[in-house]
Amino acid sequence: MPELPEVETVVRDLRPLVVGRTIHGVEVGERRLRRPWDAAWPARLVGVTIESIRRRGKWILLDLSGGARLVVHLGMTGQFTAVSPTESRPDHLHVTFTLSGSVELRFRDIRRFGSVELVPDEATAMASLDGKLGPEPFDIPAAGFHAAVTGTTRTLKALLLDQTLVAGVGNIYADEALHRAKLHPETRGTQLTKAQVNRLREAITAVITHAIEKRGSTIRDYVGGSGLKGGFQDEFRAYGRTGEPCVTCGVPIERVRVAGRSSHYCPKCQPPQAR
Numbered sequence: 508m509p510e511l512p513e514v515e516t517v518v519r520d521l522r523p524l525v526v527g528r529t530i531h532g533v534e535v536g537e538r539r540l541r542r543p544w545d546a547a548w549p550a551r552l553v554g555v556t557i558e559s560i561r562r563r564g565k566w567i568l569l570d571l572s573g574g575a576r577l578v579v580h581l582g583m584t585g586q587f588t589a590v591s592p593t594e595s596r597p598d599h600l601h602v603t604f605t606l607s608g609s610v611e612l613r614f615r616d617i618r619r620f621g622s623v624e625l626v627p628d629e630a631t632a633m634a635s636l637d638g639k640l641g642p643e644p645f646d647i648p649a650a651g652f653h654a655a656v657t658g659t660t661r662t663l664k665a666l667l668l669d670q671t672l673v674a675g676v677g678n679i680y681a682d683e684a685l686h687r688a689k690l691h692p693e694t695r696g697t698q699l700t701k702a703q704v705n706r707l708r709e710a711i712t713a714v715i716t717h718a719i720e721k722r723g724s725t726i727r728d729y730v731g732g733s734g735l736k737g738g739f740q741d742e743f744r745a746y747g748r749t750g751e752p753c754v755t756c757g758v759p760i761e762r763v764r765v766a767g768r769s770s771h772y773c774p775k776c777q778p779p780q781a782r
Contacts, residue, residue, distance in 0.1 A: 509581045511565060511644065511675025511715055513723035513737060517587050518562045520732030524589035525569075525612055529556045532605035540601055541582060542622040551575070551625065552604070564640045564674035568632055575625060576632040579614065582621030584728040587614050617728060640674040644715040647673060653704045656696040663699075663707070664692035665766035673711060679724055679746045682771045684710040686745035692770040693763065694780040717742075745771040 509517075533549035556572040567587065569577040579587060592611045596603075602623050604612040614623050626632045642648065655672055656663075666672055667681035676684070685692050688710035690703060699707070723729060723737035726747075730736055744754050749762040753773040762771050 508583045508677055509565065509585065509723070509729050510677035510680055511562075512680070512718035512721075512739065513729050513731075514562050514565050514567060514581065514675070515719050516723045516737065517581070517732040518560055518567055520735070521587065521589055521612075522560050524610060524732065525557050525606060526559055527556065528606040528608055528610060529554065530604050530606060534603040534605075536601040538601065538619060540616060540622050541580075541620050542624055544602070544623065545625065548625045557606070563636050564643075564670060565677075566636055570629075574628050576627075576629060578622075578624045578626055578632055578635070580622045581729075582616055582618065584618045585614065585616040585621030586728065586730055587612070588730065588732055588734050589613075590734065639670060641669075641671045643674055644676065644711050647708050647711065649705065649708065652708050653701060656704050656707070657699055659696040661696055662692060662765050663690055663694050663696065664768065664770050666696055667711070668766055668768065676711060676715070678768050678770075679726075679743075680711075680714055680718065682746040683714045683718075683744060686771075686773060686777060687714055689776050691777045691779045692765045692772055698780045745773065747771060 530552045533552050535544050557569050558572055559570040561568050565580065567579040571577065581587065589610050589612050592609055597615055599617045600613055600615050602614040606612055656666060663685060664681055667676050667684065684707065688707040690707060718724065718739040721737060721739035721742065722731055722735065724740040725736040726740060745760060748760040748771055750759050752758065753760055753776055756773065756775045758773055758775040760771050761774050762769055
């Protein structure tokens, strides 16, 4: 599933390609996405200009003239790209926006867990997001993060997957942050010292920042808004590397299931915390 670095890359790619362009037409596929598309939306979108595009957590928001917002989620296999209308249309194309300047903005999703929705204003868009999402990885408050982590017996892997703690972190970057912080995924929040909490907070920011620089991670379907793949998958230190040597110490990476997800860690660099 695309996480924050992938979504941020899509937004950065799309910004120079779609901002300032007017929507001339909307085509919708027959198969529904995770959330239904309202048949009245195309008529409301024709003639509207895309004024800006931004991200909140794993969500993409397009700010439209007149105040409405398009809210997009890539789900597990979503692709949101801007291409020439002459480029052949792939299978599993669910929404196509014809834009001024001979550009098509396409939403493709093989597994159909993604969504594209039109909401009337900023307040509506934020009401559906802010209640679900914690701070961005670049704005984690030290005191609040320390209190949230050390105040629970949940595992660190479960905590990092909780979008209300930090927005945008998923399975890949949770594993990478825990490896960087030298913390075992099954460690409980109450077991951490203040120094360890700070190390984890800094590791989250560092991993996410570097992953954005590398355009995110392409495991299967992910591409950026311009159609280019990511490169961070070539620098994984833990995720998906079961049996491979740790880049730090050479000990084989192990895998354990935590919080319902496969978790990859180095048994030497990330030893279990004594209770």
